[in-house]
Amino acid sequence: MRTDTSILSPDANIALSTEGLTKVWGSFVANSDINFQLPVGARHAIIGPNGAGKTTFINMLTGVLPPSSGRVFLGGEDVTADAQERRVRKGIARTFQINNLFPGLTVLESVLLAILERKGMAQHWFRPLNAHAAEIEEALDLITDLGLEPQAGEEVKTLAYGKQRLVEIALALATRPRILLLDEPAAGIPAGESTEVFSVIARLPSDVSILFIEHDMELVRRFSQRITVLVGGKVLTEGAPDEIMSDPRVREVYLGEGGHD
């Protein structure tokens, strides 16, 4: 019997929550009965060994994957049946690999296009630039917030990978999200640059609630306020970084496994 009924009633402090979220493929259970709450303004990490179901969970939050059972709530609203685009309009954003999106465009052009898309104006992108003064200003503000102003006029594909990841975050922020979901935002980039990416994430407005998957424990320790540990598709435990890092069960199943590929 459920003793915590808060998950069932809208709570203004909860940006996103799930109830009994489950994903099965045939007899394989990738996510099992996940009850999760992301408070407004959270910096929350999901960790767990390979195949634990982290990406599957995020994919059900964004609408990329339909759950087999369970529900996803944005604030108090059940968005389980909403398609991905609709969830984006309601404030759930995730990052996409930039090179698949806007090949050949500069940083400024890419962010501008994302803002025009949000405003339903993307089909007018070829209008004279002065017709988009407000959107250009917004794009430049966003680019500045992410420390990308030196690269504003450069083609995205020519940037260092760390900068490309930041452009991807800028594009997600251009949708004006309430919630930002990041699946390994520093994957594939050199260690120095990954710290820069996370420092920028840490500086994002506090009303944007952030949930991220990250394998680097030092980054998780530095940049999360709370951690959920997934193992075999189930929540093993959840808590503050120090609590999680010293939990013998976590050390055994995750930290003790000798690293991650």
Ligand SMILES: Nc1ncnc2c1ncn2[C@@H]1O[C@H](COP(=O)(O)OP(=O)(O)OP(=O)(O)O)[C@@H](O)[C@H]1O
């Ligand atoms: N479409 C699918 N059909 C069947 N099994 C799948 C499918 N997608 C993922 N899986 C399996 O579900 C399990 C969980 O995958 P998921 O990518 O969510 O794990 P993860 O925790 O993100 O792993 P990693 O850390 O390696 O990225 C894996 O065993 C994976 O092989």
